[in-house]
Amino acid sequence: DWTMAGYRAEAVRRIREQVGDAKVICGLSGGVDSSVAAVLIHEAIGDQLTCVFVDHGLLRLGEAEEVVTMFRDHYNIPLIHADKSELFLGELEGVSDPEVKRKTIGRLFIDVFQKHAAEIGGAEFLAQGTLYPDVIESVSFSGGPSVTIKSHHNVGGLPEKMGLKLVEPLRELFKDEVRALGRELGLPDRFIGRHPFPGPGLAIRCPGEITREKLDILRKADAVYIDQIRRHGLYDEIWQAFVAILPVRTVGVMGDGRTYDFACALRAVTSVDGMTADYYPFTHEFLGETATRIINEVKGINRVTYDITSKPPGTIEWE
Ligand code: XMP
Secondary structure, three states: OOOHHHHHHHHHHHHHHHHOOOEEEEEEOOOHHHHHHHHHHHHHHHHHEEEEEEEOOOOOOOHHHHHHHHHHHHOOOOEEEEEOHHHHHHHHOOOOOHHHHHHHHHHHHHHHHHHHHHHHOOEEEEEOOOOHHHHHHHHHHHHOOOOOOOOOOOOOOHHHHHOOEEEOOOOOOOHHHHHHHHHHOOOOHHHHOOOOOOOOHHHHHOOOOOOHHHHHHHHHHHHHHHHHHHHOOOHHHOOEEEEEEEEEEEEEEEOOEEEEEEEEEEEEEEOOOOOOEEEOOOOHHHHHHHHHHHHHHOOOEEEEEEOOOOEOOOOOOOO
16 A cells, blocks of 8 residues: 555655666755755765755845755755855846846846756756646646736746756655655655745845845844744644735834834735635734734834735735
8 A cells, every 4th residue: 555655665766767877966946845856866866966056145044054954964965055146136136027036036047057057067867846736737827828927937948958857756746745755754844844935035025126135124024923923833824924025114113213114014825735825814912913023123124014915816925
């Protein structure tokens, strides 16, 4: 009968059979899917695998360090950490259109990834953490109405462009099965249970122009919000939660002074697959406490709002 341990052994066997003694490169995003794919492939072929982690400077507080520590130090997986925040934030200067942001990030990502892949030399395969719903979605989208809400998949076309064959060991799995496989492979529970995080990162949680100042404020506010959610034991009930920093400053009063700082919006939704979503019904006590903490702990924010839009008509992200 079927067990995850059996699936793991079978997947390892198939990866070895497909790859032989060729080299494989894998783009790590810090998310669950690419991480589980990388650990599984490393188990199958060891140091024939090199991971490339393109750090676009749009990650959450402490996230880059976490990824590097886990893969390089804990799993001993060869890892290139391309710290490219200067490049990305430079190119994004003055850009406020959401689709231009996505396309700029996607283009730079491919450039950087290709350069580092070339350094490794002679890779024949590209590993991706594609899941079953991704396979289905790309099929139904191509036959469906031609309305693009958001240009999601940032690295589409990469394998053809680089002349690489694909290794996609998670293609038959749903998200919950990937999480179970990750646990089977010994990835920490806290990591496995993390909310999804979009490829363009904090860029699409910073409507309007992106500045280092806003990103810095956003990271701090987001960390406080997620800490609140964890402390109240709500993290696992929520599909995704994050802060968006709004492109507007508002007037406030603190102590006996006037403040003129950014407003932010808290977002939290429940969902099965991200296609539709309901806003999470926090208690007013929770919201009040969280607003107070953010305003007290994060310099640069003096107003907190809660986004009660479901999807549709809203989307989960603000851009
Ligand atoms: P929306 O905002 O479209 O989001 O309701 C649905 C899910 O997709 C994620 N998302 C993205 N993921 N690149 C990604 O890799 C993107 O450009 C992107 N836009 C949205 C979002 O976080 C949510 O989980």
